Amino acid sequence: MSCVEFKKLGKTDVNLPVLGLGTWGIGGMMSRHLGGEENQVQALRLGLELGMRFIDTAEMYASGHSEEVVAMAVEKKRESVFIATKVSPQNLTYEHVLRSCESSLRRLKTSYVDLYQVHWPNPSIPIGGTMKAMEKLVEEGKVREIGVSNFSAQQTREAEEALSRKGIASNQVEYSLTERSIEEELLPYCGREHVTLIAYSPIARGQIPGGGRDARWRVLDSIAQKYSKTRTQVALNWLIRKEPVVAIPKAANLEHVKENAGSAGWRLRKEDQDALNDAFT
């Protein structure tokens, strides 16, 4: 059941679990929601125990409270968890990035984040200043690796070119069986340039396990049956079989966490991977 697979993060030496833990909705949605943290911490801890030792959060989630819940979940085991957080698009000037990072570190109760990501591009703030701040944070030991999110191939290249020492380690974008638009340009770009693609909403915000009954879903169901896996497990395995892709499903329900952890450690055969590619085009 545990996730024991890893991929190299970008061009770094970091071994990243192929499945991480999303946190949108943990601690609240756009604003902080107090209450329910105990269960959320329990779900994150179970995910960590099952090998998904990679948590994705953001300063935007629950106005920072998501980062605080993550801090509770990783208490006393910080060193064994890969923590990724994000700076919001309105905070991308040099000074703002430094300030946002300090606030995230304070909420996360840690002295460094493993991956600091630009949450969304902001065309009205030049990427040069943002990346300079990122490099300063790396120099100061507050950030280990630099990532982006929701960047096109062209925007990722521009971010890369604005860096003088480090490279862009990852780009976090929406990717699932039902949302495949990144396959045309961004996925091949990331493959060529060794930028890890972190797939968000990898089970389409719960749509895949719920799902429909038409022909494409029947293909998914018959493959799931063949491997004695669930729809979700097949859909996540289909994603992590692709290079250079890792996925970050979010689950607050303990049964969901266990099910998701069982998506790694086995392999869809090529003909089944291809059948899913064709069914969900």
Ligand code: NAP
């Ligand atoms: P998701 O992971 O595709 O789906 C989450 C939903 O699916 C939750 O309602 C969850 O319910 C349910 N679920 C999880 N596992 C399940 C299972 N095995 N069976 C049935 N239902 C299951 O969607 P997401 O939260 O949008 O994306 C994942 C993470 O990506 C986010 O949490 C966030 O960290 C990140 N993200 C990033 C961006 C960005 O702009 N960079 C945007 C969106 C998301 P329960 O919680 O009740 O278990």
